[in-house]
Amino acid sequence: MSEQKQLFKVTIDNITVEVEPGTTILNAARKIGGEVAPPAMCYYSKLKDSGGKCRTCLVEVAQGSAADPRPMPKLVASCRTTVMDGMVVKNITSDRVIDARKGVVEFLLINHPLDCPVCDQAGECHLQDLSYEHGAGASRYEFKRRTFEKHNLGPYIQLHMTRCILCYRCVYTADQVSGERRHGILSRGDHAEIATYIEKSLDNDFIGNVIDVCPVGALTDKTFRFKNRVWFTKPVDAHCSCDKCSGNVQLWMRGDEVLRVTARKDEWGEVKEWICNTCRFERKKVSDWVIEGPSKIDRHSVISQGHYVGVQKPHETVAKVTGRKPKLLMNIKNVSEVNQVDLSELKGPATSDVFKQIKKEN
């Protein structure tokens, strides 16, 4: 075993890593992690040929390689550009990249309905994260947003075409994971849409995975539709013996109720192991599962609200400076009926009945 693999040195935002030849800039940046990794809305490491479409991962290549140090004239899609030895990449250190990314986020949002308050994806939506991190405070778009005719994709999967950002992930998933594709992109340009050409339901053992790969709320789980907000549910890791898939899943629970089953995701929001439709849609009882324990949720996610681990609160400086405690202008519990409830202690979903009960008790 004397043969040693030649590693490429690549510098991203002044941090140098060594990666294997053929690695993309995005994956090299993910190796460094943190803010250096460009956001990706369409690229999915587990899907071949994905990426290059959303343009959020654009980066500047300041030096092509050690052999040919010329910079690349245009910004490149980091998810589809492979590294060269001695390449120097600028992501968040480049003003051009920041500007272009801001533009892309604005473009993605001009026709997005922003119906987050009624969208099941809210709280785990990549577009929300993206616009929070890279977007502008307000949109300059003042025209009617585009709408589509509704398509029914069957009993399990709900399609909201207005929310779609056309990342093509679900198309690749159907091709590569479920092995059979009944939906695709119809039309072109800004009237392109995900649909089945002739009304057909998506029916395949692994087609449910399109819900997990969808970065926005365009494809959601009909069995979970309007059941609860994700940040009120508790994610736990569980498994079962399934003859179709690995059976390793994440349950989204409210008390003893399994509200939703999804695949487990890694730190980049990508599915670790594909799961089958039976696990996802049919096994909604705790007795179907062996629960392993609570899932680890990124502490920046709203899903972990109220459950921060190892959090350090900033020192209260008001008392030091003014010499007295800050004055409480209003106690919310005196005014609001809703806030009487500690939601994290509720056993089941928070419904109007809960509040009526509290009102009666008071």
Add this chain to the structure above:
Amino acid sequence: MGRKLLLDKAHIEGIRHYDVYRREGGYRSVEKVLKGMTPEAVVEEVKKSGLRGRGGAGFPTGMKWSFLAKPEGMPRYLVVNADESEPGTFKDRFLMEFIPHLLIEGMICASFALGSNRSYIYIRGEYWWVKEILEQAVQEARNAGWLGKNILGSGFDCDIFVQPGAGAYICGEETALIESLEGKRGNPRIKPPFPAVKGLWGCPTVVNNVETIAAVVPIINDGGEEYAKIGIGKSTGTKLISACGNINKPGVYEIEMNISVEEFIYSDEYCGGIANGKRLKACIPGGSSVPILPANLLLKTAKGETRMMTYESLSDGGFATGTMMGSGGFIVMDEDQCVVKHTYTLARFYRHESCGQCSPCREGTGWMEKILLKIEQGKGTMSDIDLLWDIQRKIEGNTICPLGDAAAWPVAAAIRHFRDEFEWHITNPSDALVRNYGLANYAKPLEVMPA
């Protein structure tokens, strides 16, 4: 009278058919190539000629051919891009409709040079009758032994197939064309890999414009050096220009690349001046996606030199004061035309033709169209102009394929050179609905900036 290399025999009756074409000296180049030249020699000859791609980008053809990867045991393909969809461009149609054998002759030579045994013509779906003409010509050539196995006993096999598209502008982009030719949705591929390495069915492929391939014939017949003598500098040979708009004689002209833009517009040999005695306001010299220029910048460069019909001279001054040769769709606008409305029309076209794959183009083109319509209807505000500028800036260069650039450039150039007219539309909304801004200062000679 300029020399004509491609269209000199176009008006002979029956030239569309093999017998007449052969009688007039057709297929001499194939004989020359197959009987005495190596593929490398053909590529060398094209390199010597300095021929540049006639589809719009103007990349040296010989260089493109020499980039073609040649892995063992893998077929190579030549694909002719006849998906001529750029508004204002109709030169390839003329060529294919009247002298289809010239294209086929050029394709056999090019296929030999590239080692392609199956070559394709991807023709625009709307040109259905041209497709029939081409297919007939291919059949005639096949019957006469110019196509098929062992052509002229040289051991070289070649066949040509004509494939119509379904009417999408985007399929004129080479990788989208390849996807479409493979029978898939015409979405541009992400480059690299370039088609020269991984093109049609994963094999090395060269995609060339119709006119480029047709120009191979005179290059082989007369020699590359002879071809290079025509024209100025790096713009060698002749170029087909499809002139349209407010001119006396719209049509397809073959020019030697050594005449001035002024001569092209006003001489009786070419466009014959502006129609109805009007004055020239603006012109798009290379098909709808290249920047529009006002009359004063069109005839003279910012340095005060006469602008010539060459790749270099037209792009003199970069995008700030220049434009591009593009595909040769020469659109002339007189003083009665409204630049705002014109820009809106183009924006609508690009919005309709965007493939929808990448977000800046998909969303940005529609946004620009809406803002332009608003300004055109007299409902715009001054900030809309700046917003428009910002949108085009964020589309340009950030997309997978050049359609994003093609959509952004006309808007950018219109704002850059005709901002007055946009502002007039906003400040005089009721006037803008009933009359046009007119010529204004757009034809006034510019003060030459000191170098």
